[in-house]
Amino acid sequence: MPQFQQQASWRLEGGGQVIDLETAVKDGILGGGEGGGDLPAGKDGSFGASAEKLDLKKMIEELDSAAEEDVPSVFICPISLEPMVDPVTLCTGQTYERVHILKWFSLGHLTCPTTMQELWDDAVTPNQTLHQLIHAWFSQRYLRLKKRSEDVQGRTAELVKSLRKVKGQARVQALKDLQKILAAHPAVKKTVADSGGVALLSSLLGPFTSHAVGSEVIAILVNLSLDSDARANLMQPAKISLMVDMLNEGTIDTKINCTRFIEMLMEEKSFRSEVVTRLSLLVALLRLVKDKRHPNGIVAGLSLLKSICFHEQVRSLIVSIGAVPQLVELLPNLTPECLELALHILDDLSTIAGGCSALKDCAQTIPNAVRLLMRVSEACTQYALSILWAVCKLAPDECAPLAVEAGLAAKLLLVIQSSYSPELKQRAAELLKLCSLNYTTTLFISKCKLTRTIQ
């Protein structure tokens, strides 16, 4: 590569500004970008030699993924619309990526693609100037990106180190700073893990952790990916107690973080259901689920409740806090996603005697469940049907008529005629039979008609 002299200037068309390469890249027509970031200058002001070491292609790729700034249009090849790595100029004065223009020629065209002129000379001249400019522009931004990301990593490592030492308000502030960096630069998660951040953060959670510290730690941990050991460590009773307390007392964001965090811990193999067999946790979740002001909270709470319900031992505890009537009463106002979760929970609870009788005792169960058949999704219909089945099986004389009055028969016919799974249709048919037992045929058929309310 020929040496580049900094004093070289040239006239630009339509501008008349005399500029040098460095200025052009830094502040001039090619855009300077934010902040400083000087090009590494060689001893005699030339940067050609050292900068060359940075592979242009690689830089283009990385900057492309960072996607911070638009590449100046003069650097773009008209054929590929990509930045040019090896620009060559034709006799018409237009510049293209060498590979692409040669391909164009090989296809038999001897014209300039943009001007459509016939070429009187098929030579392609490497455009050194443009190449230098492209390289310089990309180098500058690349180095700046690298510096910033190193900065961020450095700052993160510093913050983690400081967390080992500071206490009180300073600790809360350091945690807040760490969280901000993580939110802005997700790639930094690795640095946190490498500098022992995860273990450190875990150790900050204990029986004497203040709410301020605890809520920040959870906000950070919930976004990191934790390995098995870390998760096992976090399942210690004292730490879980702290999370439950924060679930009870925190802001809605803290509550959601804790909920999601516990759900994540539940996925761990070594998880034992005693960890979540806590009245205070279940009561807190129920409260979260009923809080209409925060739909995010409802989803998170229902999701965790569903995961907990999976463990049979906990189901009776959930029933004992009055979850069943409270969930049933919520049903009409839930979004489809939440409905599926809530119905799944109620279905799980119906498998135990206490749950089933609680469902039966709640006046809204049957009307709500009937209304939800064939309304939202196959899964919802399946759960609703299962609940109705359990309740009617438990007390057929009491519940079947109620269900039929609520329009169950017509809905069941719809299910049977639907394209849902055969098991579901079979169930529906059985339930229909069960309900028809107390009615004469004609009376029952009249109940099967769709009434206006159901329509």
Place this chain on the structure above:
Amino acid sequence: MISMLYFVVESMGSFCSRQQPLNEVDSDENIQAAEIDRRIAQETKTEQHIHKLLLLGAGESGKSTIFKQIRLLFQTGFDEAELRSYTSVIHANVYQTIKILYDGAKELAENEPNSLKYVVRTDNKEIGEKLSEIGSRMDSPCLTKEIAKEIATLWNDTAIQETYSHGNILQVPDCAQYFMENLERFSEVNYIPTKEDVLHARVRTTGVVEIQFSPVGESRKSGEVYRLYDVGGQRNERRKWIHLFEGVTSVIFCAAISEYDQMLFEDDTKNRMMETKELFEWVLKQSCFEKSSFMLFLNKFDIFEKKVHRVPLNVCEWFKDYQPMGSGKQEVEHAYEFVKKKFEELYFQNSKPDCVDRAFKIYRTTALDQKLIKKTFKLVDETLRRRNLIEAGLL
């Protein structure tokens, strides 16, 4: 402005009193009445900003120790005069302790199957009888060096040691060891009790005591004022006065979890943990505490830690479904979690549905450890402040 008004009223009063035409007397009284009303209104307003905390719990659950700790942490602590006043208390405690141990040894020697290990050595018997007699007096004599030596000798008797390790069926106080270990110091001529000594000293609380304080530290600016009430823990007629505490900000219920194998002082057929359970249930049901937060201090954790390995939790009827998991520190944690869950269950079973928003938190405490109490209280303070913000709709 109030003080100015006061001054005006006063000066008016002194002016008018010399030549007071009849029709001006009334307006004077009116002004004074208005002033009194203003004062009352102002004080009521200030009262509302004071958070009232009520310490409840069975006898010897550690309430008074926590009370003393708060004094040491947030007030000026004990001055020398007050420290001195504890000297006689501590001496009395020493006599009471050794008496209980000696009498207990005699009792065990008569009733227990392998009674021989409770039989005191012959040459110690005389000391034992003498000390037992002293301990039963209302006013105990000062603890002299000679008596201290005798007590130490008796304490080191194997029979007494054996009795001490089976102290649960007797009424051996938990701080027996502390007293016995410091005998020499206590018997010094110019002995002034240290803070530590005062914390260990045992005086039965009668009536109600209260202190007002502001937690110092990071919340200094917020100017929170707390008033802490300590009431006696014994059974008599609680229901008559409990409603006087209606509307306290928070009830701090102390339960000594190390007591699961001990009997009551008032009734030695009743297990102490069962008594605590019943008391907690009773307190939860009181309508006067419907709006109060509940802070449960599971106290005497240090003793609990050691006892769990020796005495299984199942000896207490309430804990009969406990299954030990392992040993060492993990076992302690496991046992503690079990006890905690039991209390939680009790809380939710006895709270009416509309009290669901009441704050309820459980803390593990060792009332004698000042650092721990300070940390615990910081958390309590944080919880109560957050509660305030939540109630004001700011969180």
